[in-house]
Amino acid sequence: MSAMPDRKPRPYSRKQALQNAAFLEQLERTGNARDAARVTGLNRSMLTKRRNADPDFAQRWEAALTLAAARLARPDQGQGPARVVRSKGRLQLRVGKTRTIDRDAEQRFLAALSATANVRLSAAAAGFAHSSFYARARNHPGFARECASRWRSAPNGWRRRCWKARCRRQTSTTIGNTTIPRRSRR
Incomplete structure (x- = not known):
């Protein structure tokens, strides 16, 4: 029995590479994949599938989360209307509800x-x-x-x-x- 070679994902198109870069930039800013996907207008499940299929993208995703956690841990950073919360052991930036009945x-x-x-x-x-x-x-x-x-x-x-x-x-x-x-x- 021969071992199956690791299949490399096919290269991303220019559009997909730009989507990944925009998402990772937002992820680094917020530490929250759901908010980063929403801000960039991308489907979160599509990005999760890319992360599961591409080890390089997964590594950059983890690096963005690590950088976000380090940045959000500093109390001197002003967050505006958002708040920093701990979710699954990581720090995330969460935007508060904007629609409340006044x-x-x-x-x-x-x-x-x-x-x-x-x-x-x-x-x-x-x-x-x-x-x-x-x-x-x-x-x-x-x-x-x-x-x-x-x-x-x-x-x-x-x-x-x-x-x-x-x-x-x-x-x-x-x-x-x-x-x-x-x-x-x-």
Whole structure:
């Protein structure tokens, strides 16, 4: 039995070489492969496959991570809105969430809820997913009470249309700790 020779990966095209260089530059800056791939506009799984297939690329990947860890370990480096975290024993630069519901977005949502009695439309008017406001209502009882109050103050026609769009068998809906009963059609 003869041993199989190590297959060398075929050479990268110019485009692939430029992609690798851009990715490794970002990886060295952040120490975070997911963020480096996102910033460069590349698919992370494609880069992981390249790393697994090409020992040279894997070595440069590890070198970039080592340099990033050394740079991020220095406290004198200003990071801006990002923060340094330890993940799987390595230091990484993580960018914080940029989209959080602030007081302004909350007021836009509540104003739209007063007008439409529709959580999805109101959330879209505020620029967030409706699930974000349901979660906020679950975690902030004051916001849940305000939602219920605004929903009740919406014009009856809107509320009626909103209920017709929902499952007729549903007897109530809950926003936070507040249960809003279904109104009977009389």
